[in-house]
Amino acid sequence: xxxxxxxxxxxxxxxxxxxxxxxxxxxxxxxxxxxxxxxxxxxxxxxxxxxxxxxxxxxxxxxxxxxxxxxxxxxxxxxxxxxxxxxxxxxxxxxxxxxxxxxxxxxxxxxxxxxxxxxxxxxxxxxxxxxxxxxxxxxxxxxxxxxxxxxxxxxxxxxxxxxxxxxxxxxxxxxxxxxxxxxxxxxxxxxxxxxxxxxxxxxxxxxxxxxxxxxxxxxxxxxxxxxxxxxxxxxxxxxxxxxxxxxxxxxxxxxxxxxxxxxxxxxxxxxxxxxxxxxxxxxxxxxxxxxxxxxxxxxxxxxxxxx
Numbered sequence: 001x002x003x004x005x006x007x008x009x010x011x012x013x014x015x016x017x018x019x020x021x022x023x024x025x026x027x028x029x030x031x032x033x034x035x036x037x038x039x040x041x042x043x044x045x046x047x048x049x050x051x052x053x054x055x056x057x058x059x060x061x062x063x064x065x066x067x068x069x070x071x072x073x074x075x076x077x078x079x080x081x082x083x084x085x086x087x088x089x090x091x092x093x094x095x096x097x098x099x100x101x102x103x104x105x106x107x108x109x110x111x112x113x114x115x116x117x118x119x120x121x122x123x124x125x126x127x128x129x130x131x132x133x134x135x136x137x138x139x140x141x142x143x144x145x146x147x148x149x150x151x152x153x154x155x156x157x158x159x160x161x162x163x164x165x166x167x168x169x170x171x172x173x174x175x176x177x178x179x180x181x182x183x184x185x186x187x188x189x190x191x192x193x194x195x196x197x198x199x200x201x202x203x204x205x206x207x208x209x210x211x212x213x214x215x216x217x218x219x220x221x222x223x224x225x226x227x228x229x230x231x232x233x234x235x236x237x238x239x240x241x242x243x244x245x246x247x248x249x250x251x252x253x254x255x256x257x258x259x260x261x262x263x264x265x266x267x268x269x270x271x272x273x274x275x276x277x278x279x280x281x282x283x284x285x286x287x288x289x290x291x292x293x294x295x296x297x298x299x300x301x302x303x304x305x306x307x
Contacts, residue, residue, distance in 0.1 A: 004113045009105050010096055013058040016050075018071065018092060020057050023050040025075035039078055039085070060104040070095045134170040135201070138180040138290070141168040141223065142199035145291035146182055149225065150193040152299045154306055159188035160228040160281050166199075167207040168291040169222040173215060177201055179208035206254075210285045213258035214268040221268045223290035225298060229273045229282035236304035237271045240297075244284070249274035270297060 019040055026036045037047045049055060061067050070091050077083020083091075099105040145166045149155055163185030170178050181204030184196040202208075207224050214221040227233065234244050247261050248254075262268050273284035286301070288294035 016055045017057045017061045020050045021071045029079045138168040141290040142180045145295035146195045148295040156188040158227045165204045165207040166225040166291045176208035209255040217262040218268045223288045223294045229284045232305045236301040245269040245272040249277040249280045
């Protein structure tokens with residue numbers, strides 16, 4: 001596993017980009033190479049290298065409007081004498097903090113440390129607090145559940161044409177951005193289930209909406225996945241002791257209508273379904289405390305059908 005500190009990104013990618021841009025802006029304002037070197041704390045040879053384009057620039061930083069505005073402000077301040085080195089340093093540190101708060105430094109960091117991908121990581125600004133740990137657990141639950149579903153023999157026949165998504169919400173989730181799911185959904189291809197990407201927060205609307213509705217009645221029910229509705233699957237649920245709950249297929253206000261159905265039942269059944277409508281494929285949702293439990297139940301129901 002790659003282990004990279006965000007400070008390494010700052011030193012190796014951000015700082016050369018900032019220096020290259022500042023050297024160019026100061027030179028354009030009439031500063032000699034020696035004057036640029038004095039302002040930036042560099043040798044004249046280093047400034048010459050920056051001006052010749054001999055340093056790799058990170059485009060995601062250079063093209064960011066915040067970076068351009070900061071460089072312009074510092075260059076203008078040096079040119080008219082309104083800014084000293086202390087104030088320039090403060091401007092750059094403010095920019096680094098902004099870039100580390102789910103900004104372009106985070107994007108580069110994720111590429112160089114794949115374990116961070118999809119986390120919406122703001123570890124630099126928040127630390128390892130409970131919210132960060134909850135997000136990691138939700139992402140891990142979706143990964144495990146997706147593997148369980150994709151490896152279950154015969155599950156491909158229960159994947160709807162629209163695909164299956166697998167979701168887990170963090171405790172206290174308020175909307176889809178608090179629910180980890182799979183971008184692009186799981187798809188059945190030639191009898192196999194393909195998981196197209198690692199989970200991310202905000203990657204689902206339908207399954208996330210069902211989870212948020214469930215949590216409004218039972219806060220511990222934070223996981224779900226969708227499958228194609230079939231009589232065999234509903235019968236298997238009944239054999240398992242689950243009383244499936246039917247809901248209207250319409251997309252309009254579906255989350256609120258699910259809440260109403262759950263409140264009428266006084267609980268969240270572990271399987272809810274609709275029979276479809278014009279242009280809407282019949283789909284059911286399987287619930288669990290996390291996606292892992294929902295996937296385990298889905299596999300159990302499949303085994304009952306096959307048995």
